[in-house]
Amino acid sequence: MRVGVLALQGDVREHLDVIESLGHQGIAVKYREELDNIDALIIPGGESTTIGKLADRFDLLEPMKKRIAEGLPTLGTCAGMILLAKATTGTRQNLLAELDITVERNAFGRQIDSFEADLDIKGLDEPFHAVFIRAPLVQSASDDVEVLAVVDGRPVLVRQDHIIAASFHPELTKDDRIHRMLMSSVVER
Amino acid sequence: MEAQTGSDRVKRGLAEMLKGGVIMDVVNPEQARIAEEAGAVAVMALERVPADIRVQGGVARMSDPDMIQSIQDAVSIPVMAKARIGHFVEAQVLESLGVDYVDESEVLTPADMDNHIDKWSFTVPFVCGATNLGEALRRIGEGAAMIRTKGEAGTGDVKEAVTHARTLHGEIRRLTTLDDAELMAAARDHRAPYELVREVAETGVLPVVNFAAGGIATPADAALMMQLGVDGVFVGSGIFKSGNPEVRAKAIVEATTYYRDPSIIAKVSRNLGEAMVGINIGELRGEELLANRGW
Numbered sequence: 235m236r237v238g239v240l241a242l243q244g245d246v247r248e249h250l251d252v253i254e255s256l257g258h259q260g261i262a263v264k265y266r267e268e269l270d271n272i273d274a275l276i277i278p279g280g281e282s283t284t285i286g287k288l289a290d291r292f293d294l295l296e297p298m299k300k301r302i303a304e305g306l307p308t309l310g311t312c313a314g315m316i317l318l319a320k321a322t323t324g325t326r327q328n329l330l331a332e333l334d335i336t337v338e339r340n341a342f343g344r345q346i347d348s349f350e351a352d353l354d355i356k357g358l359d360e361p362f363h364a365v366f367i368r369a370p371l372v373q374s375a376s377d378d379v380e381v382l383a384v385v386d387g388r389p390v391l392v393r394q395d396h397i398i399a400a401s402f403h404p405e406l407t408k409d410d411r412i413h414r415m416l417m418s419s420v421v422e423r
Numbered sequence: 424m425e426a427q428t429g430s431d432r433v434k435r436g437l438a439e440m441l442k443g444g445v446i447m448d449v450v451n452p453e454q455a456r457i458a459e460e461a462g463a464v465a466v467m468a469l470e471r472v473p474a475d476i477r478v479q480g481g482v483a484r485m486s487d488p489d490m491i492q493s494i495q496d497a498v499s500i501p502v503m504a505k506a507r508i509g510h511f512v513e514a515q516v517l518e519s520l521g522v523d524y525v526d527e528s529e530v531l532t533p534a535d536m537d538n539h540i541d542k543w544s545f546t547v548p549f550v551c552g553a554t555n556l557g558e559a560l561r562r563i564g565e566g567a568a569m570i571r572t573k574g575e576a577g578t579g580d581v582k583e584a585v586t587h588a589r590t591l592h593g594e595i596r597r598l599t600t601l602d603d604a605e606l607m608a609a610a611r612d613h614r615a616p617y618e619l620v621r622e623v624a625e626t627g628v629l630p631v632v633n634f635a636a637g638g639i640a641t642p643a644d645a646a647l648m649m650q651l652g653v654d655g656v657f658v659g660s661g662i663f664k665s666g667n668p669e670v671r672a673k674a675i676v677e678a679t680t681y682y683r684d685p686s687i688i689a690k691v692s693r694n695l696g697e698a699m700v701g702i703n704i705g706e707l708r709g710e711e712l713l714a715n716r717g718w
Contacts, residue, residue: 242680243443243464264681279440281464281500288462288680312440325499339499345523346546348433349426367436368501368523385424406436 235420238263238272240298242288244280244313248405252413266297274307274420277314277330279367279403282339285313286328295328302332307396309416315399316370323373333397334376335389341371341401353402355391356382358411364390364402371401429546434568437501437523437548438632441465441569441655445645445676446634448472448659451490452497454668461672465501465523467657468494473530473577473713474660474699483531485513488520495521503550508717509535518547524569525549527562529716530576530659537718542566552636554587554714556594557613560623563631564616570629572653573714574637577660579701581638581647583714588635588651598624637714640665640699642678642692649682666696 239249241262250260253276261272269275275298277285289295302308302318310318310333318333325339342348345368352361362383372389375381383391390401391412396419404412427433444464449455455466470486471479485506495502501523506513508527513534517525527540529552542549543566552573553559559570572591574584594613601609601624610620622630635648636657645656656679662672674691681687709715 241443245439245442247442248439280442281440281444283459283500284444284462284464284676288677291677292681344521345437345501345548346518346521347428348437349428350430350433351424351426353424365432365436367433367440403436406432406439 235259235273235417236261236271237274237276238268239276239278240285240289240294240314242280242292242294243284244278245403245405246278249276249278249311252405252410256410256413256417258417263294265292266294269294269297269301272306274309274416275301276416277308277310277317278405279312279314282313282316283325283327286317289317290328295330299330299332302330302397305396307416307419308332308398309413310397310399311403311405312367312369312401315401318397318399333392333394333399334379335372335392335399336374337370338373339370340368342366342369344368351385353383353385353390362404362409362411363407364404365406366390366402369401431568434548435631438550438569441501441634442632443680444655445679446503446655446657447662447672448657449494449663452493454663455494455497457669458662458672459498459500461669462676463500463672464655465503466494466498467503467505467526467659468522469505472660472663474579474664475577476530477577477702477711485510485516485531488516491517491520491522505531506540507531508533509538509540511540514540514545514547514549518545522547527551527567529573529713533716539565539717542568550634552714552717553591555590555613556598556623557615558717559591559629559633560613560615560619563619563629567631569632569634571634571636571657573717574635574639575704575707576637576713577702578638578704578707579640579661579664579699580704581640581644583704584635584638584648585651587637587714588648588653591633592652595623595627595629599627638704639675640701641695642674642688645675646678646682646688649679655679661699664699666698671695
């Protein structure tokens with residue numbers, strides 16, 4: 235299968251590596267035409283304000299939004315979660331707004347508060363070692379959104395139909411189970 | 424749930440998230456907002472940009488905490504700040520302010536002529552300058568979580584940035600061609616920790632993210648450095664010492680993303696106004712070269 239990774243800024247390479255290690259073709263997406271020919275999309279970690287501005291200026295925001303709305307299986311990590319969200323608290327920025335959550339950016343504090351920890355995830359037998367870097371938290375979610383993992387009672391991994399969003403970075407560890415979740419939703423369709 | 428802060432993965436991880444981006448020097452909250460609006464991935468808060476440090480001379484130190492705080496309050500992107508080489512108390516102060524990255528920088532006047540900061544002892548991550556592989560690996564050996572090739576700050580002349588990036592990448596390539604028996608001699612020649620030399624020889628890449636810095640003044644300069652294989656760029660004096668910082672900042676961000684697309688670089692390079700005047704590095708005397716600071 236062909237998995238696009240939005241490649242405007244951020245840890246694109248790490249996601250492509252996971253996709254390729256799973257035996258799929260990874261495609262760095264920089265131009266809108268490249269969205270036409272993919273079976274799934276990943277929005278990587280990075281700076282959400284930067285990625286949002288570039289996506290808007292280079293005419294990727296609306297086409298991406300349309301593809302996701304049509305059912306393209308999509309995974310967003312950290313900045314990707316923010317970009318998928320319907321709204322953020324405190325900042326005004328370009329969003330795809332396809333995932334029915336409100337996100338608080340930098341919710342754990344500054345970089346000195348960034349951390350890694352083992353996380354229990356619904357549907358996975360073993361804990362997932364998760365890396366949180368200036369990470370966002372889900373402040374509120376609609377009833378359509380399934381919460382798969384929490385930190386201090388607040389959602390950090392959520393799923394709504396074909397969209398998965400994590401406030402941590404599964405691409406930074408050698409654990410591909412969250413990418414497999416994305417791929418299995420491609421198979422289901 | 425047991426949470427671990429300040430780990431290698433968390434420190435190096437933030438730099439991974441900055442890849443493909445532009446980090447801009449800013450001296451006040453207004454400039455910080457312009458940088459964020461243009462699409463910068465982070466800002467470097469400092470009192471004087473390198474071009475002014477060159478002109479005004481004197482001892483260049485860590486910035487006023489009040490000024491750093493005002494920049495932290497103004498933007499949502501990461502805020503970095505500079506400490507003098509070896510000045511671990513300036514670094515402690517910056518950590519206590521909650522800056523996201525400390526730059527142990529040759530642009531400031533060095534505080535220790537032998538030793539750099541022991542960066543392992545901090546929770547905040549550090550970025551350090553390097554002119555070649557040995558220097559990069561010594562800094563990583565001291566705990567740096569990100570490297571930037573030094574170039575020559577405050578000149579607007581990109582040639583040293585090119586030299587340092589080519590040197591670093593060339594030395595990495597050569598390392599990968601050595602057999603195991605030759606690695607100890609390579610470590611000696613590079614004056615670098617053996618374990619790191621071996622790691623680079625095996626992987627063919629630095630174990631941390633590497634940005635280019637020092638002399639980048641135009642969108643084409645930024646794209647040049649990206650095509651030479653760096654992970655992102657620092658732009659210091661090049662933006663706010665130019666005629667139209669808003670437009671130039673945005674153009675450099677766009678050229679950094681689309682660095683392989685000359686038509687986009689051409690488009691964003693139109694009508695940028697005046698570039699910073701700049702200094703030809705060839706006209707600087709040896710002691711005026713900032714890249715020579717650091718050991």
